[in-house]
Amino acid sequence: MSENLNSHEKEAGQQTYGQQTYGQPMYGQPVYRQPVVTPQTEQTENLKKHFGILGLTCILYSCFYALCMYKNGSGITYPFFLAGSLWFYCFCFKKLEISLKKDSVFYMISIILLGLSTFCTADARIIAMNKAGVWVLTISFLLHQVYKDGNWTFGRYVGYVTLAVFGSLGEIARPFQDFAAHRRSRGKKGKGTGIYIVVGITLGIPLFCVIGLLLMSADTIFYDITYGIVEKMFIGTGLENFFRVLFTVILMFFMAYCIMAYLCKKTFSEEYKERKQTEAVLAITVLAPIMVLYLVFCGIQIVFLFLGKMILEGYTYAEYARQGFFQLLVVCIINLALVLSGHAYFKENKVLKGMLTVVSACTYIMIASSAYRMILYIQHFYLTFLRIFVLWALMVLFILLTGVIVSIFKKSFPLFKYSMVVVTICYLALSFSHPDYWIAKCNLANLGNTGSSFDGFFRAESYNDYRYLAGLSADAAPALAEFLKEEGFSLSEVEAKAAHGAGSSGHVSYYEIFGGSRSSEECWGSYYLAALSRDYKDMGVRGFNLSKFIGYQSVK
Numbered sequence: 001m002s003e004n005l006n007s008h009e010k011e012a013g014q015q016t017y018g019q020q021t022y023g024q025p026m027y028g029q030p031v032y033r034q035p036v037v038t039p040q041t042e043q044t045e046n047l048k049k050h051f052g053i054l055g056l057t058c059i060l061y062s063c064f065y066a067l068c069m070y071k072n073g074s075g076i077t078y079p080f081f082l083a084g085s086l087w088f089y090c091f092c093f094k095k096l097e098i099s100l101k102k103d104s105v106f107y108m109i110s111i112i113l114l115g116l117s118t119f120c121t122a123d124a125r126i127i128a129m130n131k132a133g134v135w136v137l138t139i140s141f142l143l144h145q146v147y148k149d150g151n152w153t154f155g156r157y158v159g160y161v162t163l164a165v166f167g168s169l170g171e172i173a174r175p176f177q178d179f180a181a182h183r184r185s186r187g188k189k190g191k192g193t194g195i196y197i198v199v200g201i202t203l204g205i206p207l208f209c210v211i212g213l214l215l216m217s218a219d220t221i222f223y224d225i226t227y228g229i230v231e232k233m234f235i236g237t238g239l240e241n242f243f244r245v246l247f248t249v250i251l252m253f254f255m256a257y258c259i260m261a262y263l264c265k266k267t268f269s270e271e272y273k274e275r276k277q278t279e280a281v282l283a284i285t286v287l288a289p290i291m292v293l294y295l296v297f298c299g300i301q302i303v304f305l306f307l308g309k310m311i312l313e314g315y316t317y318a319e320y321a322r323q324g325f326f327q328l329l330v331v332c333i334i335n336l337a338l339v340l341s342g343h344a345y346f347k348e349n350k351v352l353k354g355m356l357t358v359v360s361a362c363t364y365i366m367i368a369s370s371a372y373r374m375i376l377y378i379q380h381f382y383l384t385f386l387r388i389f390v391l392w393a394l395m396v397l398f399i400l401l402t403g404v405i406v407s408i409f410k411k412s413f414p415l416f417k418y419s420m421v422v423v424t425i426c427y428l429a430l431s432f433s434h435p436d437y438w439i440a441k442c443n444l445a446n447l448g449n450t451g452s453s454f455d456g457f458f459r460a461e462s463y464n465d466y467r468y469l470a471g472l473s474a475d476a477a478p479a480l481a482e483f484l485k486e487e488g489f490s491l492s493e494v495e496a497k498a499a500h501g502a503g504s505s506g507h508v509s510y511y512e513i514f515g516g517s518r519s520s521e522e523c524w525g526s527y528y529l530a531a532l533s534r535d536y537k538d539m540g541v542r543g544f545n546l547s548k549f550i551g552y553q554s555v556k
Helices: 002-019 042-049 051-069 077-095 104-120 124-146 154-169 174-185 194-218 220-233 238-265 280-306 317-344 350-381 385-409 415-432 435-444 466-470 474-486 491-505 510-514 524-537 546-555
Strands: none
Touching (some): 042 051, 042 238, 051 174, 051 238, 077 104, 077 124, 104 124, 104 546, 124 154, 154 317, 154 415, 174 238, 194 220, 280 317, 317 350, 385 435, 435 466, 435 474, 466 524, 474 546, 524 546
């Protein structure tokens, strides 16, 4: 009995010392500190358990990415890559025992549609925004799958989307750790050399390149010798592309595995926490003078701008519109932030709700004023992509503000999901509309105007911004084709001149080939056709783009 009691006391003493992390140890007795261990979730254990199949899937996925996306940002392979990415995520979720939620279909369909839009357009601005949208939707889709996000506020969701990206960078060692755990679970306790070779190559290649570049920049002679060797061995051969593809595959493998590993840790809280809110009197005090200022300003807008009582002295309507538009746009964004903050960080109060509603109503008027000013400006200077995008952004801001007002009176309103759906649907409409086509079609219809007596929407002189027309994407080609033919621009002649100029003089500018600037009425069409021809011929099979194909065929 005493022996058992003594052994129990010894175990209790060892456990006490093992858990001690602060304070002074007793004289002559060691202090045992337990290592900090990251909590293991069920998903983390499943990730280790199925490392064999998931690791192989990540490798295949990274190879698939390189096949579809290497030097190919808007080809036919992009929507296939996005479809493959969704299959990859769903396969991983199945192995991690995470069920696919029904409302996740919205994210998946939106991602595929953005991929199709990228394949169907040649506008670099739309393509860039498509890819940004795919990134946001993908992270939101993954968070929605792993977490119960029904109680997340707008601010928490935005913060978690950002943290998920940067937090995954801290999981760079997880593939090696999970590989080692997988080997131990299968009874393979031998050290082996394969894993060390792979790790050595993975770490050694980037380190070798960085040190080599530093040494090349430090000594001119070493630079000349090294560059000569590299030029003979790699440049002009397939080895250069091979190493780039290899780097792309390795990078994508780590990105795919690390994001899943970070999500499996489930570091974000799913519970709704009532934040400590400030007294509403503070917000009321701040908003009161601002609200009065807004009411006076909006009254002026209604009387003088909307009702046509405005008398301008010293500047035109176009100058008036441009002068006030950007300031009002900034004020509208500030108002949106004020209303969100007043609702989220201050105690519920009827007076505060009323003031926030008044500020929102004033913001509606400011949005209308901004849109009206932009329309005035367009009437005098015609369409551009930026002007169309601004009107689109004002429309989206108008719809988002409606959701914010609803959330003021209904706390359970899912503002983030509402905003996600609104922005996604509105952007898909913009993305598939091919703005460059409508810009060309509308502006070209006003080339024959003489003076400001044109009886129609536009109040400007004849359109003559040929430089802007020359810089339009292939989306505009169907609208430009007939006009280019009437003006005497021929695709075959342009291609012959470009081939002859490049063949006889090597690298030569279009200015030297066509003998004029891109902004001139005599040469702008040649510049546009030359760029269209170059983009079409550089597509290849993987980079086949529907808009470039249709554009080229329409002017052929």
